[in-house]
Amino acid sequence: MQELQYLQGYPNDITAQVQHLIEKGKLPALLLQKYPSPHEIRTDKALYEYVTAIKNSSIQKSQPLSKVLYDAKIKMHYQALGVHKIISRVQGNKLKSKNEIRISSAFRNAPEPLLRMIVVHELAHIKEREHNKAFYKLCKHIEPQYHQLEFDMRLYLTQLDIFGPLY
Numbered sequence: 812m813q814e815l816q817y818l819q820g821y822p823n824d825i826t827a828q829v830q831h832l833i834e835k836g837k838l839p840a841l842l843l844q845k846y847p848s849p850h851e852i853r854t855d856k857a858l859y860e861y862v863t864a865i866k867n868s869s870i871q872k873s874q875p876l877s878k879v880l881y882d883a884k885i886k887m888h889y890q891a892l893g894v895h896k897i898i899s900r901v902q903g904n905k906l907k908s909k910n911e912i913r914i915s916s917a918f919r920n921a922p923e924p925l926l927r928m929i930v931v932h933e934l935a936h937i938k939e940r941e942h943n944k945a946f947y948k949l950c951k952h953i954e955p956q957y958h959q960l961e962f963d964m965r966l967y968l969t970q971l972d973i974f975g976p977l978y
């Protein structure tokens with residue numbers, strides 16, 4: 812039995828169901844039924860615009876993002892899905908900080924709702940550094956389906972691991 816590394820922390824009955832789907836070879840069909848096609852946000856420029864639009868509609872009063880990009884070097888594991896960095900540097904006598912968001916390139920060819928979930932997660936870190944209650948409350952405020960999408964995103968990563976690309 813394979814260990815479902817992306818689904819650690821979910822209840823056993825849930826992971827048993829996923830295990831069953833995998834053994835029957837039904838995970839790809841299930842995901843394709845729910846998410847028939849990938850998004851078309853292929854370039855870093857398109858990603859920057861996409862993320863900025865979500866940010867402007869959800870997190871007011873924060874400075875523009877300095878950089879948004881797909882990063883092939885982000886290793887996917889249970890904890891790390893994307894990277895949000897606040898780079899602070901002294902400029903003259905002022906401390907300037909820059910907001911940078913890197914999204915794993917595993918999401919370059921993913922369904923749009925799953926990319927959105929990752930983006931919401933990273934944007935929420937602008938306000939909340941830690942994965943605490945306030946953080947998840949903010950995620951849910953920006954995207955009401957956040958928790959369902961996170962589960963689906965983890966199914967999607969499981970798919971990539973075991974069956975390969977979905978599209």
Ligand SMILES: [Zn+2]
Pocket residue numbers: 932936942
């Ligand atoms: Zn995080």
